[in-house]
Amino acid sequence: MARTETPVVENRKAHHDYFIEEVLEAGMVLTGTEVKSIRLGRVNLRDSHARVENGEVFLYNCHVAPYEQGNRWNHDPYRVRKLLLHKDEIRRLAEKVRNPGYTLVPLRLYFDRHGRAKVALALARGKKTYDKRESIARREAQRRMEQAMRARR
Numbered sequence: 229m230a231r232t233e234t235p236v237v238e239n240r241k242a243h244h245d246y247f248i249e250e251v252l253e254a255g256m257v258l259t260g261t262e263v264k265s266i267r268l269g270r271v272n273l274r275d276s277h278a279r280v281e282n283g284e285v286f287l288y289n290c291h292v293a294p295y296e297q298g299n300r301w302n303h304d305p306y307r308v309r310k311l312l313l314h315k316d317e318i319r320r321l322a323e324k325v326r327n328p329g330y331t332l333v334p335l336r337l338y339f340d341r342h343g344r345a346k347v348a349l350a351l352a353r354g355k356k357t358y359d360k361r362e363s364i365a366r367r368e369a370q371r372r373m374e375q376a377m378r379a380r381r
Contacts, residue, residue: 237273253352255312256346261294270277278311
């Protein structure tokens, strides 16, 4: 994936809580005030997740703050948003998510080079507490090795 997109928000907690197995790019169906609010960076992906329902993928718990200059037709902040994927991708994801422990987690939300809002959606498997501790220990050990190598130079 080309890095010409403009990142808006990242879900850093996803890498801490899940083993990321596969990443897909999905479009989003948004209203006008949602797009304006997202461009201002007023969006939160922390507790959001996606589900496959009736051959379609929907994003839940994604908070997009109401647009301040919006009028009485401003959007609902926690509205369920439809994600746009190809039918074969949806079918393959639905098959994999049926396995216990797997879920769809948004990693980041950004605008591509054409100005369209996209979500990097990950097929992820939940980490247990000991897996999280192991990841932290591995990261700390790597950091110490890099510091030692820098000190030797």
